[in-house]
Amino acid sequence: MHEMGIAQQMISIALEAIPKDLPDPRVEQMNLRVGRLAAVVEDSLRFCFEIISKDTCLEGAKLVIETVPVKARCRRCHHEWEVEDVVFTCPSCERGEIEVLSGRELEVASLELAD
Template identity: 45%
Template sequence: MHEMAIAEGILGIALKTMDENAATRVARVNLLVGEMAGVECESLRFCFAALTKGTAADGAALSIERVPLIGRCGACGREQPIERYSFLCPSCRSGALEIISGRELKVESLEVD
């Protein structure tokens, strides 16, 4: 379950940021998780809640924004959603798609007290 390792990394970032800003508690962690990141969001929530027990992030909300998989065609230049992992441009059928979003796994922001 790699979600546990991800949750550990998120908690580490949150606690370090809290310390750097002389805060006493982490209230919320806002994440961006790309469609292609391979993260099970409910599993990540469960792991994060388990890891934060007894820490300064105990009870912190974990807000997850899913980022769609979007590609830009190198041939026709159109930006479009990539559906069912079909990496051919839906407009011109070129295979020259560049992924421009959907692989993110990022702590976007934190709320601390």
């Protein structure tokens, strides 16, 4: 439900990253990394991005989203695994003291500009 705010932040991060001395820059693609645990609805984000990028150099840019899997590590037996369902118990020692290593990302990775 906060995808519009996220799309706004994405655009300002992009605009800040584009060198100021670049004449008439046009962004062809934005690469994002979104963890599976992040509270973001992809369709909604694409829709918001399309609307809010209008009249900026990101208008019409392709949004490429890399989904980051949820990975966890057990603090007791140090087993590392990918959490497929939402059960956060160590499958190796069946204990519960775990550390989430990835899956909450929400990052602008890079931009691809037209030459």
